[in-house]
Amino acid sequence: MSVNAVTHLNFRGDARAALTFYRSVFGGDMNVVTYKDAGNVQDPSEADQVMWGQVSADSGLRLMAYDVPSNLPWDRGENAFFVSVRGDSAAEITEYWGKLAEGATVRQPLGPAQWAPLYGMLRDRYGVTWVLDVVSEYNG
Structure with missing residues (x-):
């Protein structure tokens, strides 16, 4: 299953x-x-x-x-959810980032982070917050 x-x-x-x-x-x-x-x-x-x-x-x-039909309530919200896209290729994540960033508000520029080789957060032109990163091995 x-x-x-x-x-x-x-x-x-x-x-x-x-x-x-x-x-x-x-x-x-x-x-x-x-x-x-x-x-x-x-x-x-x-x-x-x-x-x-x-x-x-x-x-x-x-x-x-x-x-959402107009007869139902709808509110875009502020931080109701993030869409997380994780990949193992910096080139692939960078390409997605470049496209999503068009017309977006960047909250955290794509770059190295303590927990990932690349990490970034943006709110796209439709109000959706995206978190993109490159997966790395956890060494906790």
């Missing part, structure tokens, strides 16, 4: 743009089902918004997202 945890991001009308952006960063495939596709339109102005979407990258990274 196998279980996978997948980050599920909630937006208010930006899910498709965010998934498209994350696909441009991480590559892979993007699948989107709109409220109209699923026959679940509650508000005609939201028919083409994302009811379920996912980016699946060849590296194994998976991100899901949807647009």
Whole structure:
């Protein structure tokens, strides 16, 4: 038996743009089902918004997202979660960082840290906080 945890991001009308952006960063495939596709339109102005979407990258990274309907409460929040991307290649992490950093607020520049060869934190243009690092052996 196998279980996978997948980050599920909630937006208010930006899910498709965010998934498209994350696909441009991480590559892979993007699948989107709109409220109209699923026959679940509650508000005609939201028919083409994302009811379920996912980016699946060849590296194994998976991100899901949807647009919270206007009849439900939604708050972007400040520190409700971080998306952590860990890799064993500095080149790969640096490439992801460069793409995510476009239009982002950098909270901790990508660089060496006591616990990792590379570590950085940023809040992207969609308000999602990302932590990227290169995995290193723990010597505690």
